[in-house]
Amino acid sequence: MLILIYKIALVLTAFGAAFVALDLFIKKEGRTKFELLFGLMSVAFVIWAAGRFVLLTATDHDVALFWAHVLYNGSILVHILFLHTIMLFLNVDKTAFHRYILALFYGLGLSLLIINNLYFITGQSYLISDVVPKLSFAFYEVPDQFYFLHLLNYIFIPTYSFFLMVAAIRRGGATAQIQAVMFASLVGFIGGNSVVPLVYDIQFEPLLIVILPFYMPILTYAIVKHQLFNIRVIGTEVFMLTLWFIIIIRTFASDDLNDQLFNFAFLLITVVIGIFLIRSHMREVEHRLKTEKMAMDLEFANAKFAELDQLKSEFVSLASHQLRGPLTAIKGYASEIIEGDFGKVPKYLVEPINTIYRSCQSLVIIVEDFLNVSRIEQGRMRYDYTEFSLGELAEEVMTENKPSFERKRLNTYVAVDKGPKVRADRGKIKQIIGNLVDNSIKYTQQGEVTVGVAQVGKKVVFSIKDTGVGIGKDTMPRLFQKFYRAADASRANILGTGLGLYVASQMIKAHGGRIWAESGGDNKGTAFFVELDVV
Numbered sequence: 001m002l003i004l005i006y007k008i009a010l011v012l013t014a015f016g017a018a019f020v021a022l023d024l025f026i027k028k029e030g031r032t033k034f035e036l037l038f039g040l041m042s043v044a045f046v047i048w049a050a051g052r053f054v055l056l057t058a059t060d061h062d063v064a065l066f067w068a069h070v071l072y073n074g075s076i077l078v079h080i081l082f083l084h085t086i087m088l089f090l091n092v093d094k095t096a097f098h099r100y101i102l103a104l105f106y107g108l109g110l111s112l113l114i115i116n117n118l119y120f121i122t123g124q125s126y127l128i129s130d131v132v133p134k135l136s137f138a139f140y141e142v143p144d145q146f147y148f149l150h151l152l153n154y155i156f157i158p159t160y161s162f163f164l165m166v167a168a169i170r171r172g173g174a175t176a177q178i179q180a181v182m183f184a185s186l187v188g189f190i191g192g193n194s195v196v197p198l199v200y201d202i203q204f205e206p207l208l209i210v211i212l213p214f215y216m217p218i219l220t221y222a223i224v225k226h227q228l229f230n231i232r233v234i235g236t237e238v239f240m241l242t243l244w245f246i247i248i249i250r251t252f253a254s255d256d257l258n259d260q261l262f263n264f265a266f267l268l269i270t271v272v273i274g275i276f277l278i279r280s281h282m283r284e285v286e287h288r289l290k291t292e293k294m295a296m297d298l299e300f301a302n303a304k305f306a307e308l309d310q311l312k313s314e315f316v317s318l319a320s321h322q323l324r325g326p327l328t329a330i331k332g333y334a335s336e337i338i339e340g341d342f343g344k345v346p347k348y349l350v351e352p353i354n355t356i357y358r359s360c361q362s363l364v365i366i367v368e369d370f371l372n373v374s375r376i377e378q379g380r381m382r383y384d385y386t387e388f389s390l391g392e393l394a395e396e397v398m399t400e401n402k403p404s405f406e407r408k409r410l411n412t413y414v415a416v417d418k419g420p421k422v423r424a425d426r427g428k429i430k431q432i433i434g435n436l437v438d439n440s441i442k443y444t445q446q447g448e449v450t451v452g453v454a455q456v457g458k459k460v461v462f463s464i465k466d467t468g469v470g471i472g473k474d475t476m477p478r479l480f481q482k483f484y485r486a487a488d489a490s491r492a493n494i495l496g497t498g499l500g501l502y503v504a505s506q507m508i509k510a511h512g513g514r515i516w517a518e519s520g521g522d523n524k525g526t527a528f529f530v531e532l533d534v535v
Contacts (some may be wrong), residue, residue: 002136002205006056009210014049016216017042034088041081042216047074048192049212055131055139064131064139069119072127072141072150076116078192079153080109082185086161089181090168098164105157108149115146134198135205143199154196158189184219187211327367331360365438368431369499373482376506383425383510387535390460391416391453393426397433398451404441411448420453420460422532424511429532432504432515436464436528439500443526444468460534465527471519479517480505508532 024039051071058064083105087093093102112127119125126146134140165182192215194208247267334357337345345353375381394416405412422429440449447467454461471479478484482502508515513532519525 002207003056006206006209007053009213010049010053010056012213013215014046014053016213017045017049020216021046034085037081037085037088041078041085044074044077044081045216047071048078049074052195055141056137058139061131061139065119065128068128068131068139068141069116069125072116073113075192076109076112076150076153079157080105083157083161086164086181086185090164090178092164092168101160105153108152112146112150112153115149134201135203137198141199147199151196154193158185158193161185181219184215187218188215191215327360327364331357331364334360365435365500369503372503372507373499376503381507381510383428385423386426387421387423388426389418390420390422390429390462390532391418393430394433394451394453394462397430397437401434401437401441404438405449408441408444410441410444410446413448413450414452416451416453417455417460418453420455421535422460423535424513424532425507428507429511429530432507432530433462433464435500435504436530439528440464440466440468440526447525455534456531458534459531462530462532463527465525467525469526470522470524471517471526472522476517476519480515504530 021039021042024035024042048071051067051074054067055064055071058067084093084102087098087102092098116125116127119128126144127150128141128147129144130142131139132142162182162185165178165185169178191208191210191212194204194206197204198206247263247270334353336342337353338350338357372381395414395418398412398414402412437449437451444466445468449467450463450465452463454463480501483499484502505515508530511532513530515528515530518527518529
């Protein structure tokens with residue numbers, strides 16, 4: 001019964017280690033040094049488990065002795081490669097002292113391999129002298145004069161590895177992950193080294209071999225945290241390994257040579273197909289993971305952008321509020337000086353003060369645009385709806401801008417229907433009309449500006465047409481975008497920000513209306529239209 005339990009444990013152990021090795025070596029490219037070493041260690045573990053299994057089931061002395069030497073090759077390599085893997089995992093492999101220790105154990109391991117493999121060359125070995133019956137085993141190894149060197153591996157490598165992991169935890173490393181690796185290593189070394197007492201005729205059944213199948217699953221879980229394995233391809237690999245394992249058993253279990261040759265050929269075919277299938281699946285999964293990562297990165301970038309945009313809006317709002325106060329004061333005092341509230345103004349100061357006033361007025365409009373953009377983006381724009389005549393409002397705006405038209409010697413024509421009323425925020429609509437009138441003044445160097453208000457069905461339409469610079473075909477589709485200005489706009493108005501029309505479009509949209517522009521092209525004038533519902 002014990003032998004059956006040992007057999008099952010060793011088969012499961014070999015299967016788990018083979019799965020890990022396959023997962024690592026099936027990759028075409030991008031294999032790290034850590035993955036390579038871990039894969040080699042897994043192969044060595046397969047050799048140990050397979051050798052121990054054959055030794056357990058052997059009925060011939062020479063076969064048993066042969067496989068005893070095979071399994072010790074695996075055991076020697078497992079210990080050395082485990083130490084190197086742990087050093088890489090903990091990122092201490094480049095430290096001078098640790099490199100010295102690693103070189104020392106590699107030297108010891110190489111010496112042990114030479115000593116052990118003398119058996120295959122000369123028929124004599126100084127590591128294992130013989131295999132004899134012990135307890136429930138038909139064949140069990142007997143140590144030779146140099147076996148104590150391998151005993152150093154059994155003792156010092158696990159001890160030193162655990163020392164490194166404890167030190168890493170104390171330094172504040174990935175504590176949970178290292179603890180998982182420590183636990184897996186403890187399972188592996190307790191289970192694997194449980195075979196040693198009986199080597200020295202200590203009558204102790206190596207029952208702890210039964211915990212070895214848990215070694216690779218636990219270690220794999222820990223390494224998954226290190227992003228070594230791809231969980232999504234495990235199903236395919238397990239299926240292929242199971243298939244290969246069954247074919248191998250059928251091959252060795254058969255007594256017929258033709259049947260063995262057929263099974264061996266079938267095994268080769270399934271190995272080729274299996275590797276191709278696994279690689280294909282891995283490429284598909286890697287592509288999907290890259291796509292998911294890109295989507296996550298994009299989502300993170302969008303969230304970051306939204307956060308930055310919010311901070312920008314808050315900054316612009318704060319800065320605009322701080323600017324509006326001084327500008328209002330400058331504009332107010334300039335207006336009072338012009339009107340003579342502080343006494344008669346000398347003629348040579350009239351024009352400079354008017355320039356100050358106009359510049360302040362332009363800056364106030366710009367600051368107001370920035371504030372409105374911030375309010376719109378933050379959802380803080382409020383509207384006070386009342387009923388009023390759009391025609392009367394348009395006439396009022398034109399009257400207020402009469403000095404500006406006269407200064408540029410532009411002819412104005414106003415034809416408004418004062419009857420139709422709209423329900424809207426009068427202040428916001430006045431700001432929009434004022435912005436459109438101001439644009440006509442700025443971008444029209446000579447000619448005329450015509451303003452009209454007329455009812456068209458259930459809508460009332462405000463229009464303003466000028467003979468100014470016009471709008472090109474390339475500019476028209478982007479005219480109402482935030483911060484967009486035509487390429488030649490700065491020649492006519494250097495203070496423009498590209499916000500006025502954007503703000504106007506957002507306000508009209510909030511009113512359920514429509515705003516659009518028409519132009520014959522460059523230097524052919526422009527017409528703007530605002531459409532609202534009639535009450």
